[in-house]
Amino acid sequence: MGNGLFLQNERQHQLYDRASQLADQIKPFAKESDKKGQLAEEIIQQLKNNHYLSMTLPEEYGGEHLSLYEWLVMQEKIAEGDGATALSVGWHLGIIMELRDEHKWTEENFEFLAREVSKQKLVNRASTERNTGSPTRGGRPETTAIWDGQGYILNGRKTFTTLASHLDYAIVSAYIEDDDQVGSFLVDMNNLGVSVDRTWDTLGMRGTGSDDLVLQDVRVKQERLVERKSGKRSGPKGWLLHIPACYLGIASAATREAVEFSKSFQPNSLDHTISKEHHIREKIGEMEMLLMRSRHLLYRVAEKWDQYPERRPELMSSLAVAKVSVTNDAQKIVDLAMRVSGGRGLSKDALFEKYYRDVRAGLHNPPMDDMVLEQFAKDLLDD
Template identity: 55%
Template sequence: MTGMIETWIKNERQERLFQKATAIADEAKKHIQETDQQAAFSPQTLQVIKEEGYPSLALPPQDGGEGLSLYELLLLQEKIAEGDGSVALSIGWHMGTMMELSQEELWEPASYNRLVQEVVSSQKVVNRAATEPSTGSPTRGGIPETTAVKRDGRYVLSGRKSFTSMAEHLDYYIVSAYMEDKDSVGWFMIDRHQPGLSVEQTWDTLGMRGTASHDLVMNEVELNEDDLVELKQEGKPSPKGWLLHIPACYLGIAVAARNDAVAFAKEFQPNSLDKPIAEVPHIQDKIGEMEWKLMQAHAYLYSVARKWDEEPEKRKHMGPDLGAVKLAVTNTANEVVDLAMRIAGGRGLSKTYPFEKYYRDVRAGLHNPPMDDAVVSMLAKHAVSDDQ
C-alpha cells in the first residue's frame, strides 16, 4: 500500500530527501515503548538523525545545507511523525530555527556562522528555550522572568525554562532573558556544558512524552557578551512559515493511526462474523471519513506551503493562512485519530495496540502555537479590517 504522504513526492530530489526521513522514522518506531514510558528521547534515534545529516538540511547550499523548501520540510517532518510524533516535533524545532535564522538574518554574521559551522560539520542540534512556568507560551506576549544581569563585562543568567524539547540532548540552547541594562528581551546561545546549567526532569505529561521536554534551569550562568546573539524585534512579528512543522507533525500521527486502523480492520474477524470488520458498513463509513478528512488536510497544508515557496512577495501577508492551516490540520488530525480509535473499539484502549498513544499524542497539537482562540480572533479581525 502506497502511503498517503508518499503521494506528495514530486521529484527525485524529494525522493532522496524523503529516504532520510524514512530512516529516522523507522529508527524512532523501534524505541516508542521505552521513550513513552520513560518520558525520554532516544539517543539511538538522535544518532540516526545526525548520521543522515538531517540537522543541516534546512540551511542554504552556500552554508552547507540542502536549502529545504517549506514544502520539503513538511514532507519530511510528516514522515518522521508517522514513525513517532515526539521525534518529529522535537527535531522540527531545530529545523525551523535553522530555516528562520538563515532566511530572516536575525543574527550578526559572526554569531550565525559560528553556529552554522557546527551544525554542518558536526550536525549539532539546537532549540530555543522561551516558555516559562509563570509566563506560559511566549506567543501570548509575557516578559521572561529569566534575567540577564551585566556584571564585570559579562552577562549572568538565572531562571527556568519549561517545555524544552530534547532538553538533555541539545548541543546548544538559545535562551530568552530580560536584560536589565537594555530594558529589553535578548536571546543568548548557551553551550550545554556551561557551568550553572542543568536539566530538571519534570516532563510528566499525557502525550508527546518522548519529546522529553524537561525544564532547563540556569543558576548564575556566566556568558560572554558575544553569547548575546539576538534582541527582541520591535513591532508586529513577521509570519513564520516554518511553524507549519507543527501541523505536519500531527498530520503524520493521524496518517499512522489511519494506516494501523485500516490494517486492523482488514485483519480482525470476530467469531460473530464470517468476514473481517473492514467489510462491515459502519466500519467502512469510518474508514471513508478518515480518508476524506486526510485528503482535505493534506491538500490545504501543502497548498499553503507551495504558496509560501513560490510567492515569497506574499509572505508578509500570510499570517492568516498559516494560522488557519494549523488550526484546521491539528483539529482534523484529532478527528482522524478518534475515528481510528472507534474502528479499533475497546482494543484501542489497550497498550498492546498503538492507538491509545496516537490518541494521547495528537491532543498535544491543540496546545502548540498558535492556539485556536488566537487564530479565530486573528481571522475575525482580518475579515473586518480595511487591509484586505
C-alpha cells in the same frame, strides 16, 4: 503516495524515501521514549547518522537547504514513525531555517552555530516560563540577564524545553535589566550553572523530554547576545508548519493502523473481517477524506511560501488556518481510528492509544485555536 501528497520532482521523491527509511529506523524505539519521557539515545543517533540535523542548513555549511515544502514532506513521514521525534527535531530544524532565511543574527553568530549544527549538534529555543506561559501570549520573561562589566549573568528557569537533556545549545530569552529590554542569548549547555530539572511527565508527546532548563549564575559572553526584541510585530513564520505536518503524520499512521486492523480482525460473531462492515468502512473513508483535505491545505500553503517569497507577509492568515485546521482534522482522524479498533485500541500493546495521546498535544502548540479565531473575528467585527 496518495492522500493529497504530491511529490513534484526527483529530489522530493528521494527526500521522501530517505524520510521513510529514517521513520522505519526510529519506530522501534518510540515506545521506549514514551515510557521514559525522553527521546531514546538510539533515535538521536539515527538522526545524526542520517545527517538529518543539518538538512535545513545552507549548502555551504554542509546542509541541503531544504525548501519548506521539501522539509514538510520529510517531517510528516518521520512523524509516522514517531510523532515525538518529528516534533522535537522540528523545532531544531525550524530554528535553523528561520535564521537562514531571515538573517536575524550577525553573520559571525550564524556562522558559529551553523558550523556546530553541521557537526550534528542540537539547538532549541528556551522561551517559555511557568508564570509567563507561551511567548506567543506576550509577557516579559522572569529570567534575567545582568551585565557585570565583562559579560552577562543569566538566572532563571525555562519550561517546555524540548530535548533539554540532549541539547548542545539553547537560545534563552531573558530580560536585560540594564537596557530594560528582552533579548536572547546563545547558551552552551555545558556552561557552568546550566542544569536540567526532569519535570516532564505528561499525557502525550512524552518522548520530547520537554523538561525545565535551569540557569544559575550562568556567564555568557557579550557577543552571544544574539537577538534583541524589537517593538515591531513579528512576520509570518512558515517553518511553524512543521507542527501540523507532525500531527498529520501521526494521523496518517493511525489511519494505516486502522486499515490493517479492520482487514485482519474477525470476531466470532461475523463470517468476515470487520472491513466488510458498513460503519467501519464509513469511518475509514472519512479518515481518508480528512487526510486528503489536510494535505491539500498544508502543502498548498507551503508551496506558495516557497514560490513567492516576496508575498510571504500575505500568508499570515493562511499559515494560521493551516495549523488550526490540520491539527483539528488530525484529532478527528485518530478518534475515528480509536472507534475502529474499539476497546482494543486502549491497550498499551497497541499503537492506537499512543497516537491518541500524542495527537492531543497539537492543540497546545502555537498558534492556539482561540488566538487565531479571535483574530479573524476582530478583522470582521471590529471597525
